[in-house]
Amino acid sequence: MNRKVIAVSSVAALLLGSSAVFAHEAALDGDIAIEGDAANGLATSGGNAIRTGLGECLQLGGYSEDNTNDACEGREAAAEEEPKAEVVEAPKPAAAPKAPIVSIATLGGQALFDTDSDTLNGAGEEALAKLIDQLSKFQEISAMYVTGHTDDRGSDAYNQALSERRANTVKSYLAAAYPGVNITAQGMGESSPREDNGTPEGRQANRRVEVQVNAKSITPQN
Numbered sequence: 001m002n003r004k005v006i007a008v009s010s011v012a013a014l015l016l017g018s019s020a021v022f023a024h025e026a027a028l029d030g031d032i033a034i035e036g037d038a039a040n041g042l043a044t045s046g047g048n049a050i051r052t053g054l055g056e057c058l059q060l061g062g063y064s065e066d067n068t069n070d071a072c073e074g075r076e077a078a079a080e081e082e083p084k085a086e087v088v089e090a091p092k093p094a095a096a097p098k099a100p101i102v103s104i105a106t107l108g109g110q111a112l113f114d115t116d117s118d119t120l121n122g123a124g125e126e127a128l129a130k131l132i133d134q135l136s137k138f139q140e141i142s143a144m145y146v147t148g149h150t151d152d153r154g155s156d157a158y159n160q161a162l163s164e165r166r167a168n169t170v171k172s173y174l175a176a177a178y179p180g181v182n183i184t185a186q187g188m189g190e191s192s193p194r195e196d197n198g199t200p201e202g203r204q205a206n207r208r209v210e211v212q213v214n215a216k217s218i219t220p221q222n
Helices: 004-024 034-040 122-137 154-176 200-206
Strands: 048-051 101-108 138-149 182-187 208-218
Touching: 034 182, 101 122, 122 138, 138 154, 154 182, 154 208
Parallel strands: 138 182
Antiparallel strands: 101 208, 138 208
């Protein structure tokens, strides 16, 4: 009879001891939320981990390293890596447009034409050939302007007509060498003298043909 009582008392003590252990198990008041696969390996209450009497998260039979919780293991949750900002290269600035080049060649009228003539003489053809050779340094010639001038001897109307005819003669010569370039010819007669018409030297300077060349770029000369 006494043995039976002792045995029953021992069993009761074991049960009480077990109850004492589990009496310390409690939810962690939301401190550690268990979600996803970790819920298969850790005991939860209301979605939060249950802690044992030793303060550890209570593990279930499905616990493994793959379905645990960082906070239960004393680790900080790995911070999500912020996506790297995409580096966009700034567009390269457009090349500045080349400034147009304007060059004016002045040809003496007497060197091109005989007196009172609008036909090129031998010296005039040679002078224009040299001019075309000089123009080879220009690239992308966009336009040419030919202007004829005279001294003040003769009437205004006569000098105007003579200057126009001589300008057109030079234009035709240049057009044969530059068929794709727009060439304009005009005559100014005696209206734009460079020197004083009162001297032979001044009148000779005023009898002239000017060729203006517009280009986009120029090749440096050695």
